Amino acid sequence: MDTDVIVVGAGPTGLMLAAELALGGASALVVEALPERSGQSKALGVQPRTAEVLELRGLLEPLLTGGVQRVPGGHFAGMRLDFTAWDTAHPYMIGTPQSKVEPVLEGRVRELGVRVLRGQPLVELWQDDTGVSARLGDGAVLRGAWLAGCDGGRSTVRTLLGVDFPGLEGRQAMAVADIRLAGRVGARWRLPEMTPSPAGRAYLTPLEGGVHRILFYGPEQQDLPREAPVTEQEVGRALMLLPEPEARLESIVWASRFSDASRQVEDYRHGRVLLAGDAAHIHSPMGGQGLNLGVQDSFNLGWKLAAQVRGHAPAHLLDTYHAERHPVAARVLANTRAQSLLLVAQEEHLALREIVAGLLAVPEANAVIAGMISGLDIHYELPGPAHPLLGRRLPGASALPDRRGALLGAGSELRTLAGQWGSRGAVPQEAGQETANEAVLVRPDGYVAWAGHREQDLAEALHHWFGPPA
Numbered sequence: 001m002d003t004d005v006i007v008v009g010a011g012p013t014g015l016m017l018a019a020e021l022a023l024g025g026a027s028a029l030v031v032e033a034l035p036e037r038s039g040q041s042k043a044l045g046v047q048p049r050t051a052e053v054l055e056l057r058g059l060l061e062p063l064l065t066g067g068v069q070r071v072p073g074g075h076f077a078g079m080r081l082d083f084t085a086w087d088t089a090h091p092y093m094i095g096t097p098q099s100k101v102e103p104v105l106e107g108r109v110r111e112l113g114v115r116v117l118r119g120q121p122l123v124e125l126w127q128d129d130t131g132v133s134a135r136l137g138d139g140a141v142l143r144g145a146w147l148a149g150c151d152g153g154r155s156t157v158r159t160l161l162g163v164d165f166p167g168l169e170g171r172q173a174m175a176v177a178d179i180r181l182a183g184r185v186g187a188r189w190r191l192p193e194m195t196p197s198p199a200g201r202a203y204l205t206p207l208e209g210g211v212h213r214i215l216f217y218g219p220e221q222q223d224l225p226r227e228a229p230v231t232e233q234e235v236g237r238a239l240m241l242l243p244e245p246e247a248r249l250e251s252i253v254w255a256s257r258f259s260d261a262s263r264q265v266e267d268y269r270h271g272r273v274l275l276a277g278d279a280a281h282i283h284s285p286m287g288g289q290g291l292n293l294g295v296q297d298s299f300n301l302g303w304k305l306a307a308q309v310r311g312h313a314p315a316h317l318l319d320t321y322h323a324e325r326h327p328v329a330a331r332v333l334a335n336t337r338a339q340s341l342l343l344v345a346q347e348e349h350l351a352l353r354e355i356v357a358g359l360l361a362v363p364e365a366n367a368v369i370a371g372m373i374s375g376l377d378i379h380y381e382l383p384g385p386a387h388p389l390l391g392r393r394l395p396g397a398s399a400l401p402d403r404r405g406a407l408l409g410a411g412s413e414l415r416t417l418a419g420q421w422g423s424r425g426a427v428p429q430e431a432g433q434e435t436a437n438e439a440v441l442v443r444p445d446g447y448v449a450w451a452g453h454r455e456q457d458l459a460e461a462l463h464h465w466f467g468p469p470a
């Protein structure tokens, strides 16, 4: 074997997975088609739950340096959301581009000694009972015990597996361009506005270093093929749709086309191959959730796959990745479909939009949707005695052990019990104050696996998540 896990794709999902695997004690090798990072930023924002996840691994601070915008709250189809209804240290969107997130993750991957092979596309794969073989562009064949397809929306891994990608065709073709402008520019971050306009719509957002992002759609974009380059003339026409049309195009930094198509694979696992991030699900970028979803897929998968590799994983553990993460992405697909309808509003949708806006003015309703968009409301269906925290994130946790769970607030008897798993390095050893009546077992991905005080229940939870004691 060349490695325990071949990770295909060095986007945010693949890099996060490689880091988590290494922390969990598995070896990983990342293969990436591009010879160097593109520097492009599809995503511009990190949501509150991703901020918490990054903080758990000490990766948030580097992202918060350098004049990053903290956009208060988020939005649902351009209608403001207030994240402060949720108990989090980060009730805001971090306005940081994907081009800044990826180097932070890659830095961690390299620190952990994981190799990233650039300019090496995966072109062929085959698997048997013991592992997966991957042929790269130069003909070399790598062998790993497992392979993770983190190679984006047009995933080669998914295609080579012959896996369907069912969902909805895009109904609205859009274009995005990061541009330099001459002339007076009145751009500031603001919510997308939505009045139907036959000529189309454009939004301008300031980025770092004098660059602006323009996102636009209209009749012209519907007729152009996806591969057609976004031209200066096309961007120039889009600028005329802005409320401040005196901005003139100087140059295009990069540009691309996308749509509101939404698709999701039916199974995240195919033998020894797993799919994560955009390779497993795509949706409209409205609401800024795709990068966040991929990073959190990897946070869920990493410790489980590492435990599997190291031989500690209970038989069912790896399959909980699909069971837990598929419904999370399905919800995002649903909320982005709803947002597309409300955003790209036709005349007849405006009444619906008005009603939703009225509901979002009610704090309780706002909190529900804020929880959905921020990822703070994620609730995995986990076995064990009912408890309000079971399957949810632990609010206020800012650092947790990576490969082990954490037993917080436990009395000495519970700690002694958990210690039986600790000697094998796969389970909890941390403890809070000895006198606490109730203890909480937190998984390495920050979700509560058990909460209570009964020794028997804790023993069952430890068995369930970490296998028998050493």
Ligand SMILES: Cc1cc2nc3c(=O)[nH]c(=O)nc-3n(C[C@H](O)[C@H](O)[C@H](O)COP(=O)(O)OP(=O)(O)OC[C@H]3O[C@@H](n4cnc5c(N)ncnc54)[C@H](O)[C@@H]3O)c2cc1C
Binding pocket: 008, 009, 010, 011, 012, 013, 014, 031, 032, 033, 034, 042, 043, 044, 045, 046, 098, 120, 121, 122, 123, 150, 151, 152, 153, 155, 156, 157, 176, 258, 276, 277, 278, 279, 285, 287, 288, 289, 290, 291, 292, 293, 294
């Ligand atoms: C206009 C736009 C705006 C967006 N805004 C946001 C936002 O604000 N917030 C948000 O959360 N998300 C946003 N997204 C979505 C976000 O960019 C994606 O969800 C995210 O990039 C997915 O990460 P990934 O690692 O799964 O895939 P990718 O970022 O696509 O990375 C896949 C990697 O795999 C590599 N690869 C492909 N094929 C192969 C192969 N055969 N062999 C080896 N490597 C291969 C690629 O080169 C690439 O580096 C936006 C998307 C768009 C289009």
